[in-house]
Amino acid sequence: MVLACAIAVTEYTTYTPTLAPDSMDYDAGQSGDDEKSDVLDDDAEKNTDEEEEIEQSEGVMDVSKSDPFASAGEKEVTISSGDTLASVITNLGFDKTDVYLASKALSRVFNLRNLKIGQKIVVKGTRDKKGDLTLNGIELRPDYKSKILVKKNESGYSAEKLDVPVKEVVRSISGRMLPKSPEYSLKKCGVKLSVSREALRGLSQVVNVRTARAPVDFEFLYQDYYDDEGHVVKKSDLLYASVFINGKILRIYKFTYGNTSEFVDSNGVILSTKNRNASLLGQPLGVMKVTSHFGIRKHPISGKIRGHKGIDIAARVGTPIVAPANGVVERASYYSGYGMYVKIRHTATVSTAYGHLSKIAVRTGQHVTKGQTIGYVGRTGNTTGSHLHYELHKCGHPINPLTFVKKEPQRLTGDKLSKFNRFKRNVNIQVVGLIPSRGSKAKLHKYS
Numbered sequence: 001m002v003l004a005c006a007i008a009v010t011e012y013t014t015y016t017p018t019l020a021p022d023s024m025d026y027d028a029g030q031s032g033d034d035e036k037s038d039v040l041d042d043d044a045e046k047n048t049d050e051e052e053e054i055e056q057s058e059g060v061m062d063v064s065k066s067d068p069f070a071s072a073g074e075k076e077v078t079i080s081s082g083d084t085l086a087s088v089i090t091n092l093g094f095d096k097t098d099v100y101l102a103s104k105a106l107s108r109v110f111n112l113r114n115l116k117i118g119q120k121i122v123v124k125g126t127r128d129k130k131g132d133l134t135l136n137g138i139e140l141r142p143d144y145k146s147k148i149l150v151k152k153n154e155s156g157y158s159a160e161k162l163d164v165p166v167k168e169v170v171r172s173i174s175g176r177m178l179p180k181s182p183e184y185s186l187k188k189c190g191v192k193l194s195v196s197r198e199a200l201r202g203l204s205q206v207v208n209v210r211t212a213r214a215p216v217d218f219e220f221l222y223q224d225y226y227d228d229e230g231h232v233v234k235k236s237d238l239l240y241a242s243v244f245i246n247g248k249i250l251r252i253y254k255f256t257y258g259n260t261s262e263f264v265d266s267n268g269v270i271l272s273t274k275n276r277n278a279s280l281l282g283q284p285l286g287v288m289k290v291t292s293h294f295g296i297r298k299h300p301i302s303g304k305i306r307g308h309k310g311i312d313i314a315a316r317v318g319t320p321i322v323a324p325a326n327g328v329v330e331r332a333s334y335y336s337g338y339g340m341y342v343k344i345r346h347t348a349t350v351s352t353a354y355g356h357l358s359k360i361a362v363r364t365g366q367h368v369t370k371g372q373t374i375g376y377v378g379r380t381g382n383t384t385g386s387h388l389h390y391e392l393h394k395c396g397h398p399i400n401p402l403t404f405v406k407k408e409p410q411r412l413t414g415d416k417l418s419k420f421n422r423f424k425r426n427v428n429i430q431v432v433g434l435i436p437s438r439g440s441k442a443k444l445h446k447y448s
Contacts (some may be wrong), residue, residue, distance in 0.1 A: 069127040074139075079119040085112055089123055089135070098135040098157075105157040106150050110142055144225060144234035166233060167226045170430055174219040179212040186218075195222045198238035202252050202263040205271035207245055217244040221430055240427045253427060255412075255420050266424070268417050274409040281324035281346070281404045282370060284354065284390055285377075289314045291387060294400040309398040310353070310391035317358050317386045319377040323368045324352060324405070332360050338389065339381025342374050352401070355389035356381050 068075040077088050085106070089099045103112065122139040137157075138150040145166055150159045173195075177185030186196040199220050203209060209216050221240035227233050242251040252271065255264045263271040292312035298305055327346040335341035338355035342362060345351040358378025362368060379386040392401040412420050 067127060069125045069133055073126075074122050074124040076120055076122050079115050079117055079121065081117055083115075085115060085121070085138075088121065089138070092123060092125075092133070094123075094125060094133045094135045098152075102135055102138055102150050102152075102157045105159040106138060106148065109159050109161045110140075110148055114142065141233075164233070165228055167228075169224045169226065170221065170239070171224065172219060172221045172430060172432055174217070174432065176215045176217050177209070178215055179210050182209050182216070191220065192222070192236050194235045195220055195238050198254065199241040202238070202241055202254060202271070203243060203250070205263055205274065206250050206252060206265070207243070209243065209245060212245050214246075218242065219432065221427060240431060242431075253420070253424055255423055257416055257419060264412065264420060268412040268420055270410045270412065281350075281352070281392070281401075282322075283405055284321050284324050284352075285313055285315055285319065285388060287315070288405065290402070294398075294402070310355075310389050311401055313388045313390055315377040315386065315388055317376075317378050319388075320373045321354055321357070321375045321377060321388060323370055323372050323374050325370050327351070327368055329362045329364055329366045329368060329374070332362050332364050332366075334380070337382035339383070340375070340378060341381075344368060344374070349395050350404075351393045353391040353393065355391075356383045356387060358386075 067073075075092065077092070079085075079088065086096075086099050086103050089102070090096055106112065119140065124136040124138070126134045126136060128134070134152075136152050139147060141147045141164070145164055146161055147164050148159060148161050150157055173189065173191055175186075175189035175191075177189070182200060183196060186199075187193070191199075199218075200209070219240075219242050220238060223237045223239055225232065225234040225236075238254050240251070240253050242249060251266055253264050253266075255262055265271060265274075290311050291314045292308060294308055294311050296305060297308045321342075323344060325346045327344040329342065330345050330351065331341065331343040333341060335355075338353075340357035340360055341353065341355050342357065342360055343351060343353040354375060356378055357375040357380065359376045360374070361376070362372075362374045368374060377386055377388050383389075390401055392399055392404055411417075
């Protein structure tokens with residue numbers, strides 16, 4: 001089996017992070033005689049070194065090498081479960097009064113309750129000759145776009161929140177993944193773990209790549225975030241994913257508005273709502289216009305306050321009613337105030353019932369399939385007009401059918417839809433375009 005991978009990079013900013021090589025000093029002019037001289041010098045100093053080691057072991061160790069505050073320095077600490085800002089800094093040995101004043105200054109620009117487990121804080125201080133510590137300042141990043149600096153001054157401590165310039169680099173990566181091991185395939189193609197997880201999570205809402213009949217070609221678009229020094233300040237964000245699977249190309253977009261992100265298809269349908277309640281019941285009518293809800297109500301004919309065991313759905317006489325799921329017809333006949341009535345058992349615990357029909361299209365004991373017509377809307381029995389009375393019974397007790405009915409997917413509308421369309425256009429400009437790997441000239445990697 002062969003795995004094809006191709007990487008195409010497109011950047012919004014002309015920026016490439018650089019890594020400084022480790023500094024290495026070499027003396028190219030050293031001769032062989034110099035090497036011999038060095039050996040002799042080492043032998044001459046051997047006894048002296050041993051004496052110094054003995055004296056050091058008997059004396060007090062030099063803590064300046066292990067103490068970050070020996071001279072004006074800093075130490076990075078991480079917030080753990082149960083920690084507070086004050087407890088973490090106090091545990092380093094700083095004066096409680098300084099810690100209180102610094103924390104109070106910080107609280108003016110940052111809610112200390114928003115500290116999270118794993119939050120990194122840089123503590124700056126100086127240790128004097130007596131061993132006492134002075135708190136010089138605190139630095140933390142509440143998010144990747146800002147940082148907070150707390151500094152010591154003549155009156156105590158002051159704090160300010162600063163914006164951090166962030167360079168956003170957009171990249172695309174394409175290749176082929178195997179259905180049995182998509183995560184490993186993507187890793188072999190060089191896809192970052194955060195991008196891989198997001199892509200597979202989003203794609204799972206439209207297709208199960210593990211059931212594909214052949215290797216799946218993919219293209220992902222994602223965004224990296226760097227500060228001015230080239231350091232990564234935030235994990236990569238997926239923007240777009242497409243796959244060629246079972247002869248079709250599927251595309252999804254990760255659209256962010258405000259503090260919310262959703263996977264959306266090309267038409268603006270929110271994928272998380274597209275298949276929700278897919279395992280539950282479908283709709284008995286194409287349009288679910290509910291005119292009377294489940295629960296206590298005033299009866300339209302008797303005027304008495306009583307429980308409504310189902311919901312009433314407005315529809316014209318003769319509108320087809322379909323089975324919301326597979327099942328067996330338990331009753332198909334005229335039934336008291338329900339008029340023409342059908343009841344279907346779907347599972348050992350779930351059944352549905354339909355009242356006021358004008359005509360019944362099934363018989364008792366008949367097996368029906370989801371979507372099959374079981375009757376037609378009417379106004380038989382005790383009713384003031386044409387509609388479908390729809391009930392759902394679970395373990396023999398009526399419950400609200402709307403909690404089980406499959407809901408229609410939501411679409412972006414208004415300002416959100418306009419923003420998404422602009423976002424989609426910008427993304428599509430960056431997309432190389434998914435081409436099936438057959439005949440691809442992409443570099444091949446052997447799949448072990």
